[in-house]
Ligand code: HEM
């Protein structure tokens with residue numbers, strides 16, 4: 001049986017929607033932490049760090065899966081829009097990698113261990129003030145870029161569905177086309 005590579009397969013769909021939920025949760029929790037103090041902040045930060053470290057592994061697996069299960073370009077899309085969508089997806093992948101990596105490096109260079117639900121990650125950098133400041137900046141700036149990209153990306157998907165009435169959103173849907 002040959003598969004229809006115009007559609008995302010189930011693994012790709014589960015990766016997409018699973019990581020979308022986790023990333024949106026990470027952004028909400030990250031922004032909430034900014035206005036908090038005391039033990040609650042550190043409890044939430046522990047969860048943010050565990051889920052964030054988990055996301056690094058999920059995103060790496062997702063990128064590998066993307067190369068193993070490619071999809072065709074949609075024939076109804078113009079060459080310019082295909083290019084734009086691919087650029088957007090590339091930037092989303094880049095931000096999805098930079099966020100957990102900068103988070104881990106920021107914590108470790110600040111002198112804090114990172115554990116993923118109790119399992120401590122190897123130390124990649126020791127305590128280092130300047131590098132901590134740098135990675136903290138990267139984490140904050142990339143978070144804002146990621147939020148803008150997600151808004152544009154979700155907006156484009158909804159625009160395709162409602163106004164262009166094409167298969168763009170449906171082929172990422174959990175129902176079989
Ligand atoms: C996809 C993964 C991640 C996303 C989307 C994310 C998102 C965010 C956001 C939106 C903020 C608030 C922005 C700011 O404070 O400037 C934040 C703060 C923070 N994140 Fe993450 N994060 C991720 C992964 C991680 C990881 C893996 C760690 C550590 C192991 C981490 C540690 C922190 C810490 C310590 C803060 C507070 C920084 C501060 O108060 O300046 N994050 N994160």
Ligand code: HEM
Nearest residue numbers: 019020023024066085089092093150154157158168169172
């Ligand atoms: C955290 C949020 C999200 C992230 C990080 C994200 C990321 C991505 C990435 C990287 C791709 C490219 C997949 C590939 O490699 O081909 C993609 C595809 C897609 N996403 Fe998202 N996404 C998010 C949320 C959403 C939301 C909320 C929607 C719908 C409203 C959506 C709709 C789609 C659709 C329809 C595609 C397929 C596009 C196509 O076939 O050209 N995504 N997403």
